[in-house]
Amino acid sequence: xxxxxxxxxxxxxxxxxxxxxxxxxxxxxxxxxxxxxxxxxxxxxxxxxxxxxxxxxxxxxxxxxxxxxxxxxxxxxxxxxxxxxxxxxxxxxxxxxxxxxxxxxxxxxxxxxxxxxxx
Numbered sequence: 001x002x003x004x005x006x007x008x009x010x011x012x013x014x015x016x017x018x019x020x021x022x023x024x025x026x027x028x029x030x031x032x033x034x035x036x037x038x039x040x041x042x043x044x045x046x047x048x049x050x051x052x053x054x055x056x057x058x059x060x061x062x063x064x065x066x067x068x069x070x071x072x073x074x075x076x077x078x079x080x081x082x083x084x085x086x087x088x089x090x091x092x093x094x095x096x097x098x099x100x101x102x103x104x105x106x107x108x109x110x111x112x113x114x115x116x117x118x119x
Contacts, residue, residue: 008051
């Protein structure tokens, strides 16, 4: 079972709900503060971090970047720009564990991430 934490600054319940809807019994999802969520990844008690904010990278990933390093984090959407499915999938294949996006793009990016991490 994949252990997913939801951090970020806004719409945590919506993000968690979409993850559960897609992952069903294959995932456990916990909503945490940014620092708790990033620490869970660092400690190995969670496998992936999802976070949303209005820029897709600031409030969504600031703590994750600070605690995990930029090499573990990826902004997959920002206002006016959604990365392609291929780009998102490549981030996962390259070992990224924390994903930031704008809540307006959650319906587009969460399924792409979930499909790849559930393989």
